Amino acid sequence: MSEEDYDVVIVGAGLSGLSAAQFLLKRDAGLRIVVLEAKDRVGGRTLSQELPAANGKDSWDMGGQWVGSTQTHVMDLIEELGVEVYPQYTEGRKVHHMGGPRAKIRSYGSSLPSFSPLVLLDFIQFLWKIDRLCKKVSVDDPTSSPNAQHFDSMTLYSYIEQNVWTAELKEELGLCSRAVFGMEPTQMSFLYFLMYSSAAGGTLRLLETTPGSAQEYRVKGGTQQLSERLAKQVGRERVRLGAPVTAVRQTADTAEVKTANGTFTCKIVIVTCPPHLAAQIQYQPSLPAGRQHLTQNMPVGHMMKFIITYPTAFWREKGFSGEIVARPSKDCPFSVTFDATSPSGSPALVGFIAGVQATDWSSKMMEDRRNAVVSSLVRYLGPEASAFIHYEEKDWAKEEYSGGCPVNIMAPGMLMYYHQSLRKPCGRIHWAGTETATQWCGYLSGAIQSGQRAALEVLAELRPSALSEEELTAVRNAQKEPDAPDGGSGASCFPVGLTVTAALFCGAALLLARVHYGGARIGQTWPVLRGPL
């Protein structure tokens, strides 16, 4: 058992931990830093994998794969690292199979949801309400929002039940919850949903492929290379793989971070792993009760992802975009698929098995899942779908040291009582990870933001001279009153709300007009909640 001495030990070599390390070293290259990673690779919930493809072999993202232009932290990093992005392919007709057990399969050329006028109106009024609420939620301190206690006391499901009129929209919103969080609306605090939407700039941004939204771009060469390149910058010798942290012990002078193979003594620890994994570390002394409650009660979503490669992009040839939205059923494991053809032209589709469907299907044999996926694709896109080259899947719940994907959410009654523990340091321990972000929380960008924020906190303690006066003041203010009402940030981070609402009303008017006068193309596109033209 070795013992080593550092300034900062960072737990987790995902985007958050490596961003923290990079930020610290940029400000002071003399800091003694080590990054401890439980897995045998860097990248956390991003993972690029080579698969058999039309051109022999090609690489695909088996974890997080999208970025968007409003995700400033990840876009800045992408630019800094000299990586390229390319737009998600969305041309052609989308398949939509929702609307109860007897729903017909429909396909649409473009843009608004495939709803009847009544369902569309329902969707508009619901989104209008949500938008208004989102604008009032402070991401920094959601507990200061109007009706915060009430909204945190109900599930997203309860809010939907009380505010949505049509069964079809309820089904559609269930699918959205699954696709975005890997969780059911029954499992999530409504206030948490509002906070999460607000951190992204609005609910629609979570769902769309349009400019600024979460599914706008993909990353050439995959998203894991961001972590790989960061690790190279930080220095491979500073990143220890296969080193799961089992305990953190704080004394008056130091913190000791224990792994199976050694103890790392340091001044400050940054824990970046997801809350349910942070909860598995033994802390001495015990963490404050609020922090314990929080980490024990932020369930992680269940998301399985598959990539299926083909000799040709037959769906494109047939006028399909590759996007399918399918209702939960015993025959079809996935909720959504998209085109995943590689930048070098290897045709592929990507699909997601999410939420309770993932839990149901994860216990079956891989062959059964694959066969069900393929026969569903045949049903939706045609017989060519059966002639695939390779089917690869990733069940993140089964990956040790992940246990789920894409994000940990909050159950009802947690935000109000324990939110102040989310980012508040516990002695020498600082907290990062995308779940602690205030911009694009839950996304790659949020991971980076949280790592940089934790690095600022650490520098304020260890190297205050490395920070500007503004940075120092910001860190100290944030730490001084972690639970004080903020009030401002929620309103300011949602500038598009009214525009979207206005656009929706216009869209609805046009659609209703179309019902009478025939199709007119509307510019806005909707990836999940997409509609007829």
Add this chain to the structure above:
Amino acid sequence: MSEEDYDVVIVGAGLSGLSAAQFLLKRDAGLRIVVLEAKDRVGGRTLSQELPAANGKDSWDMGGQWVGSTQTHVMDLIEELGVEVYPQYTEGRKVHHMGGPRAKIRSYGSSLPSFSPLVLLDFIQFLWKIDRLCKKVSVDDPTSSPNAQHFDSMTLYSYIEQNVWTAELKEELGLCSRAVFGMEPTQMSFLYFLMYSSAAGGTLRLLETTPGSAQEYRVKGGTQQLSERLAKQVGRERVRLGAPVTAVRQTADTAEVKTANGTFTCKIVIVTCPPHLAAQIQYQPSLPAGRQHLTQNMPVGHMMKFIITYPTAFWREKGFSGEIVARPSKDCPFSVTFDATSPSGSPALVGFIAGVQATDWSSKMMEDRRNAVVSSLVRYLGPEASAFIHYEEKDWAKEEYSGGCPVNIMAPGMLMYYHQSLRKPCGRIHWAGTETATQWCGYLSGAIQSGQRAALEVLAELRPSALSEEELTAVRNAQKEPDAPDGGSGASCFPVGLTVTAALFCGAALLLARVHYGGARIGQTWPVLRGPL
């Protein structure tokens, strides 16, 4: 690092683990069994402690302290071990300080809640609704109950909001939730609440000190002695203290249970620790996704308990029972107190700081909490309360290898999707602990029932000849269809429902009569929801 070989390794030497061990050895004394306990004592969430008292020293329960005559498993064990019980002291006036921030302190001679007629009617209609729902909930398989999906999708708070008319009753029900679960109504699945109530034979049983209820009797010499005597029966050499289990690895032939000091190889493991602690064990191979989700999402309550000893039971002399029900405030940490005078006559009060109040108060200095408790007691019982001998408290959230008390509950959306994983063995791992009980789940009695049930499962695998035909069939049926609708047990375990409802209506009628005609004594007593005469 030693390696030892066993038939059965039991994780946890609380009532559940030791009951399992006792049951196994009763059926086959030749079984090679070891019980691994993380703490340096047996008893889990029961703990007896000697404190300075009027007669020098005396012993009090700092954890679970009550049993009731309908709790057959614990009552049988108490009889078998030759331990005595005595009734909770309830004579005299009760103090009730509820009803909004400007509520007056009131005290009552006995029995029905101190509600206005409107609030009482509200309470009756609410209880009538809950009773009807409870009767339809199967504890074995709550997912088969009518409207199960809907009730699991809402919090207890949402149900209360929709079905309670008066603010006063809402406040009162919040206090009940805190006192029973150590959790807020905002944090709990309503279906879970129904299941929990049903497992006790009805909601009122959770709240009362009346015959058959949860707070009926106390145990002479304390409840921890049940575990101590069981450990003696099982054999002290079979119980290893200070042995926290870090990992369980299953192979084709064996299971390996790892602690810091050794590995225990065995055929079967019974894990009895609370779900949030079971989730901290590393399992190889990983547990099924459903089981992982379940254990990661059963938050444990937060309960602090205090005992305050006095030279005389001055409250009795003044005509008080010692029972106080107090609304949450910045001045008063506790929700409820009771008389805790020992069987040998050492005067004392016991109080509970629970739910979010516990989280708030746990970060303060002990002296501040003690002073606030004492000044509240002075306010409610008179100046004599300041002349205490000793104040002792136990914050279960701070006890390593407990992390909370009294019980782990389920957040919304968990039961429907993951309940089938609650008792379903994972290969060689069987699950016990009071959270897995079907009778008095969450109580001492449930812990024993669950341990005996797990022992039956193990015997069915290792020593089927030690079981009767009925036992074998029961075990096999339970394991064959863990998620099949049951339908029957819910209805049968709630025989008192109609009687209680009828009694309530009579009580209301009498109370309403009293408003006009003056006081008449009603026999039924209500510990938390107690009323005027």
